[in-house]
Amino acid sequence: MQNVVPFQELQPGKRANEWKKYYLAALVIGLLLLFPFMNTSSYLINLLTEVFIFGIFAMSLDLILGFTGMASLGHAAFFGLGAYAAGIVAVRYSPDLFITLPAAVLVAALAALLVGLLALRTSGVYFLMLTLAFSQMFYAATFKWTWLTGGSDGLSGIPRPVLPFGGDSLINFFDSTNFYLLTLAVFLASYFLLWRIIHSPFGQVLIGIRENEKRMLAIGYETRKFKLASFVIAGAFGGVAGALNAFYIGYASPQDLFWAMSGQVLVMVIMGGAGTLIGPVLGAGLFLMLQNVVSSYTERWPIIMGAIFITFVLAAPKGMVGIYGKVAEKVRCRLWKH
Amino acid sequence: METLKVEGLCKNYGALKVLRQVEFTVRKGERRAIIGPNGAGKTTLFNLISGEVPVSQGKVFLHGQDITGLKPYQRSVRGLARTFQKNNLFLGLNVFQNVRLAVQAHQSVSHRFIAKYHRFQGINQKTEEILAHLGLTEKRDVPASDLSYGEQRQLELAVAVATNPQVLLLDEPTAGMSPAETFRTVELIASLPKDMTILIIEHDMDVVAAIADRMTVLHYGEVLADGLPHEVKANPRVMEVYLGLEEGEAHHAGA
Secondary structure (H helix, E strand, O other): OOOOOOOHHHOHHHHHHHHHHHHHHHHHHHHHHHHHHOOOOHHHHHHHHHHHHHHHHHHHHHHHHHHOOOOOOOOHHHHHHHHHHHHHHHHHOOOEHHHHHHHHHHHHHHHHHHHHHHHOOOOOHHHHHHHHHHHHHHHHHHHHOHHHHOHHHOEEOOOOOEOOOOHHHHOOOOOHHHHHHHHHHHHHHHHHHHHHHHOOHHHHHHHHHHHHHHHHHHOOOOHHHHHHHHHHHHHHHHHHHHHHHHHHHOEEOHHHHOHHHHHHHHHHHHHHOOOOOHHHHHHHHHHHHHHHHHHHHOOOHHHHHHHHHHHHHHHOOOHHHHHHHHHHHHHHHHHHHO | OEEEEEEEEEEEEOOEEEEEEEEEEEEOOOEEEEEOOOOOOHHHHHHHHHOOOOOOEEEEEEOOEEOOOOOHHHHHHOOEEEOOOOOOOOOOOEHHHHHHHHHHOOOOOOOOOOOOHHHOHHHHHHHHHHHHHOOOHHHOOOEHHHOOHHHHHHHHHHHHHOOOOOEEEEEOOOOOOOHHHHHHHHHHHHOOOOOOEEEEEOOOHHHHHHHOOEEEEEEOOEEEEEEOHHHHHHOHHHHHHHOOOOHHHHHHHHO
């Protein structure tokens, strides 16, 4: 009991590794900031903008899927509700970014609270089915409430956001580079916040629930409360992604809430690597790039996407992050040899 | 002073009666062994006390308070902890993380969702102490899934102890351990604070003799005997069912 080694001293290697990570992150962020100014085509800028939007969406799903261990098939509900909330506020009231984005967060989080309170009475497949059912209810509502949502036509004419100061003359988000930088900023803020959440005492509880909920209950955690909090946070970030998407394409449609959208984001998370933060972002990137490339060759691109997904699940169940880990392991072995 | 009391505890699975009218009272600091042949209902008894399984009838009292209707986490908050017969760990996490989750459970910090967890030095310190106490310091960074079976058993005990319980239920803590590991575990259990009340299910009679100051014998879901070890051992009915002796032989052996 006497010779307790302090926490840090046992892991000098880990500390050094962490610094390496920070340098790498700074480098990547710097490149992303400079990206639109390197004579880049607007096609690529728009593609990357989309990757950030769906990266946020996929990370938010991963908080519940990969970190809390709950599979949801209704996550698009929060994406779509965020899109409609931001869109309706922007069209009817004000396109101010600091009003539309909080509105999207609020609506998505409240919806997640409602769904979570009921769906979290169950777990496993039943939870999956309930999330699916709730998201389809929201989907149906967007169809029927034509006066609010525009019904099956969707809500069109959503303007790009403006800042409360300076207006369009200072930063015009209709410009694709400026909008790229805005989504990058929101993406980085989301990534940072989620990273902190995962590395907080609260986040460690979520990971404990993923690993063994029964034992968490036995050692004194009211797991349902934590699962609900995780679900609401994920819903809120889903709303952020939805709002950005509505600004980006100027349009919100019932398809944003449809279960196919929930399936798509699930595919992104799994292809990238669930249980990591960077994985879902890479997954979103790969998915969108493949979709762009393959769909330019053939109309039957969903078949090819499906085949790629199946290959991933069979050959690399831990996704792109898992592949990287395996390759890095082999390279390190080679390096040790010589 | 009574710490734990069970009153008229019954558990039925359909027509199958697993426990019938089980009653006993455990004083503070007592070390009580629950023994009995396989299928006697020992683990079921623990499941009812810890709340994993609802009772069919009867009551469980902790510190004089009726806890029969409480969920497992609520009982944990009130000072009850248990180990499981089958290792029930956070297999994807390392030894340190396993124990830290248990330490954190009773330190009202789990709502902190932005602060970095490794900044909470009090929790880290407590975790290191428990690892040192249970001889797991060397294994602190090893994933629980990579431990040997005996080490996993030790971690199982560490996770329960880390919640700092007043009442600890141990379900066959030495099952499957090597003799050396068993010896260490017995020492460990003996070194736990004297005011910690411990109930232990155990088949190894040497372990029971080393730890227990009272014994309860279960047989087909009923309490067969309850008392000091030498009283229970001399009880003719215990000899009859537990040692498989006939009535006459039992009397002979007891004499």
